[in-house]
Amino acid sequence: MSDATQTGPVLAADGRPLKRSLQRALRAQKMRALALIAPLLIFVLLTFVAPIADMLFRSVENSIVSDTLPRTVLALKDWDAKSGELPDESVFAAMAEDLKIAEAEKKHITLAIRLNYQTSGVSSLFRKTGRQVKKWDVPNDGPYMEKLLDVDDDWGSHELWRVIQTYSANYTPGYFLNAADMELGPDGVQQVDDSQKIYVMMFKRTMFLSIVITVSCIALGYPVAFLLASLPLRTSNMLMILVLLPFWTSLLVRTSSWKVLLQQQGVINDILVWIGLVDDANRLVMINNQFGTIVAMTHILLPFMILPLYSVMKTIPPSYVRASKSLGATNWTTFWRVYFPQSVPGIGAGSILVFILAIGYYITPELVGGTDGIFISNRIAFHISRSGNWGLGAALGSILLIVVLMLYWIYDKIVGIDNVSLG
Amino acid sequence: MPTASDDGFVVFDRVQKSYDGETLVVKDLNLSIAKGEFLTMLGPSGSGKTTCLMMLAGFETATHGDILLDGKPINNIPPHKRGIGMVFQNYALFPHMTVAENLAFPLEVRKIGKSDRDAKVKRALDMVQMGAFGGRRPAQLSGGQQQRIALARALVFEPELVLMDEPLGALDKQLREHMQFEITRLAHELGITTVYVTHDQTEALTMSDNVAVFDDGRIQQLAPPDELYEAPQNSFVAQFIGENNTLEGTIKEIKGTEALVTLDGGEIIVAKPVNVSKPGERTRVSIRPERVEYNKDRLHADAHTLKAEVLEFIYMGDIFRTRLRVAGNDNFVIKTRNAPDQRRLTPGETIEIGWLPEDCRALDA
Ligand SMILES: Nc1ncnc2c1ncn2[C@@H]1O[C@H](COP(=O)(O)OP(=O)(O)O)[C@@H](O)[C@H]1O
Numbered sequence: 001m002s003d004a005t006q007t008g009p010v011l012a013a014d015g016r017p018l019k020r021s022l023q024r025a026l027r028a029q030k031m032r033a034l035a036l037i038a039p040l041l042i043f044v045l046l047t048f049v050a051p052i053a054d055m056l057f058r059s060v061e062n063s064i065v066s067d068t069l070p071r072t073v074l075a076l077k078d079w080d081a082k083s084g085e086l087p088d089e090s091v092f093a094a095m096a097e098d099l100k101i102a103e104a105e106k107k108h109i110t111l112a113i114r115l116n117y118q119t120s121g122v123s124s125l126f127r128k129t130g131r132q133v134k135k136w137d138v139p140n141d142g143p144y145m146e147k148l149l150d151v152d153d154d155w156g157s158h159e160l161w162r163v164i165q166t167y168s169a170n171y172t173p174g175y176f177l178n179a180a181d182m183e184l185g186p187d188g189v190q191q192v193d194d195s196q197k198i199y200v201m202m203f204k205r206t207m208f209l210s211i212v213i214t215v216s217c218i219a220l221g222y223p224v225a226f227l228l229a230s231l232p233l234r235t236s237n238m239l240m241i242l243v244l245l246p247f248w249t250s251l252l253v254r255t256s257s258w259k260v261l262l263q264q265q266g267v268i269n270d271i272l273v274w275i276g277l278v279d280d281a282n283r284l285v286m287i288n289n290q291f292g293t294i295v296a297m298t299h300i301l302l303p304f305m306i307l308p309l310y311s312v313m314k315t316i317p318p319s320y321v322r323a324s325k326s327l328g329a330t331n332w333t334t335f336w337r338v339y340f341p342q343s344v345p346g347i348g349a350g351s352i353l354v355f356i357l358a359i360g361y362y363i364t365p366e367l368v369g370g371t372d373g374i375f376i377s378n379r380i381a382f383h384i385s386r387s388g389n390w391g392l393g394a395a396l397g398s399i400l401l402i403v404v405l406m407l408y409w410i411y412d413k414i415v416g417i418d419n420v421s422l423g
Numbered sequence: 424m425p426t427a428s429d430d431g432f433v434v435f436d437r438v439q440k441s442y443d444g445e446t447l448v449v450k451d452l453n454l455s456i457a458k459g460e461f462l463t464m465l466g467p468s469g470s471g472k473t474t475c476l477m478m479l480a481g482f483e484t485a486t487h488g489d490i491l492l493d494g495k496p497i498n499n500i501p502p503h504k505r506g507i508g509m510v511f512q513n514y515a516l517f518p519h520m521t522v523a524e525n526l527a528f529p530l531e532v533r534k535i536g537k538s539d540r541d542a543k544v545k546r547a548l549d550m551v552q553m554g555a556f557g558g559r560r561p562a563q564l565s566g567g568q569q570q571r572i573a574l575a576r577a578l579v580f581e582p583e584l585v586l587m588d589e590p591l592g593a594l595d596k597q598l599r600e601h602m603q604f605e606i607t608r609l610a611h612e613l614g615i616t617t618v619y620v621t622h623d624q625t626e627a628l629t630m631s632d633n634v635a636v637f638d639d640g641r642i643q644q645l646a647p648p649d650e651l652y653e654a655p656q657n658s659f660v661a662q663f664i665g666e667n668n669t670l671e672g673t674i675k676e677i678k679g680t681e682a683l684v685t686l687d688g689g690e691i692i693v694a695k696p697v698n699v700s701k702p703g704e705r706t707r708v709s710i711r712p713e714r715v716e717y718n719k720d721r722l723h724a725d726a727h728t729l730k731a732e733v734l735e736f737i738y739m740g741d742i743f744r745t746r747l748r749v750a751g752n753d754n755f756v757i758k759t760r761n762a763p764d765q766r767r768l769t770p771g772e773t774i775e776i777g778w779l780p781e782d783c784r785a786l787d788a
């Protein structure tokens with residue numbers, strides 16, 4: 001009974017706007033749906049979203065300097081690092097007071113470790129000074145510039161004060177700059193010494209190796225998936241077990257077995273030497289380098305390529321192939337013009353899966369990568385678990401996340417994410 | 424059983440096919456199809472029709488026997504060199520190509536030049552009244568439109584032989600009837616030989632020059648539609664084609680073109696012996712519902728009559744459909760035209776029914 005000239009919102013039978021009535025009717029359904037996914041939602045929030053948010057936060061968070069040295073930070077504000085002179089007595093006094101308080105709370109060591117990432121030697125300087133400062137009667141037995149310089153000449157280092165000033169803000173781009181082989185120098189952002197450059201190269205290597213691994217997975221997986229999809233169901237199910245078999249073996253076992261196969265005294269080298277293809281003195285180095293990483297990871301990630309390919313190929317009706325042949329196309333033309341284009345969504349899905357898994361892979365490169373076959377994740381793990389530089393680890397992780405999201409976005413622009421099918 | 428003559432355009436010569444080496448899916452198939460003929464393979468699902476078509480197209484190999492195309496055996500020619508157009512049940516239009524690209528595909532692989540190709544594609548699209556749809560993707564077309572494109576694609580490279588495997592199975596009734604007409608029109612206009620597979624007997628009867636009725640891997644009868652309907656050679660064909668009444672009995676006597684049959688209820692009727700040969704043999708007597716008459720005035724003088732009880736009367740508009748109990752058979756159906764002077768029967772009444780002896784065929788049991 002809504003007439004055509006009506007301009008306002010459409011009304012339901014009881015006079016309320018139809019939209020609102022509909023929402024009310026759907027609310028119960030939505031609540032029930034929400035209740036059903038609630039456990040998973042909470043789980044994901046706690047174990048996935050929260051850590052990622054925490055990581056993003058840690059990669060820029062820097063309040064430790066201003067928390068531990070509040071007076072120094074304040075006093076250093078007016079100091080001009082470019083003047084070439086040391087800060088004045090008030091700054092040294094503030095530092096002595098801050099250090100005494102920090103020492104009492106044992107916070108100066110943590111800070112020292114943090115500053116040590118930026119310039120080396122801070123750690124021992126702070127420890128040493130900390131031991132002295134607790135005997136002083138701050139702020140009454142100055143002047144502190146002299147006293148501190150007495151404790152250690154390093155207090156006269158212009159660079160030390162510059163670093164403290166540079167990192168006195170609560171948030172810093174420093175970790176991200178470090179992750180890109182850059183740092184905050186006196187004149188703003190600058191490249192680090194060539195000898196210290198590592199992360200850009202690591203990112204490039206990670207990308208390159210991941211691409212090589214993805215391409216190898218396509219090359220090895222496509223024919224297998226094709227075979228599986230064209231065999232009768234009973235046979236293909238049997239063979240599928242072989243594809244899935246690696247999933248049932250521990251990752252460590254699989255990686256270690258590659259060690260057994262590839263090492264210089266390993267099975268493959270032994271066979272090559274026995275056949276005479278390789279001289280006993282020049283056994284091939286196939287492990288603890290990039291080759292080892294590529295081989296082991298291709299093997300481990302292969303099922304992630306085969307499964308989506310298979311499930312896409314399974315849905316390509318055989319009648320397309322028959323139609324193509326009946327129209328006069330040879331086997332090759334039929335494959336290339338008819339079958340292959342329709343399997344592209346499977347390649348897309350498999351590639352995204354393999355590439356994203358590879359780019360963040362950790363354990364296999366760690367075990368078989370040596371030095372030139374390790375990934376950026378191995379550096380992240382190093383910073384998180386050994387060097388303790390969580391900020392840098394978080395920044396590296398964030399960059400990795402951004403790279404993956406960007407690749408995903410580019411892929412969506414070029415291929416279209418709708419074209420990805422996991423079957 | 425028809426035997427293959429060597430002068431047909433398509434010849435199946437004692438062809439057998441087994442998929443598993445244990446059972447024959449196609450048993451001793453002999454079939455000859457003349458140039459320009461529209462032949463339909465009709466039969467229930469699983470009777471081996473698709474298998475025959477696939478052997479002809481080259482996607483399955485015959486286990487035994489020869490298939491000849493234009494006099495030459497084609498057993499060893501791969502499918503893409505056979506030059507046979509095919510229409511599939513699900514159309515098999517390539518989803519990643521536009522309609523025009525689909526049609527151009529067979530021309531491209533034949534290395535036909537671009538301008539020539541475009542002209543042929545356009546002609547083929549116009550032929551199925553789809554000229555405006557060249558730029559669309561198959562998914563953007565309705566089922567009927569896809570069907571037309573599939574047809575156009577099978578014809579665009581001007582094959583002499585076109586195979587169609589239940590091409591109209593997915594369409595609704597009205598569209599199906601329209602397409603039946605279109606397909607026969609095109610086939611005759613272009614003079615192509617067509618082998619058409621269906622399990623729909625109406626389709627087979629309305630479209631074909633000849634119908635081969637398949638069952639159990641054999642051709643049960645090969646005949647033009649009218650002959651198939653009016654003169655079925657065995658009880659499978661009689662049952663399968665159209666509606667049919669059967670009365671079971673035993674042959675009492677055969678005299679020339681007449682046989683006396685003792686029905687299981689004891690009545691004796693006269694029938695035309697078709698594939699019965701000697702007295703004492705079991706038989707099924709087949710009578711078409713529309714050949715049964717109960718109006719005394721219209722009954723032929725020498726028509727044979729039986730008593731029948733009316734069980735059900737259904738008004739269907741153009742015809743009346745009445746279910747009777749005749750000689751112990753509760754499913755004896757008669758159809759009568761809705762004419763002004765036609766009497767409507769009422770359930771419970773007893774009537775006399777009759778038919779001409781030649782409409783009553785004594786077939787195998
Ligand atoms: N590829 C195949 N492998 C094994 N058996 C098959 C295959 N195709 C068909 N059959 C069997 O052959 C018989 C005939 O099938 P088909 O030719 O498709 O019959 P129709 O087309 O008349 O329905 C069926 O029993 C079917 O199960």
Ligand SMILES: [Mg+2]
Pocket residue numbers: 469472473474
């Ligand atoms: Mg079939």
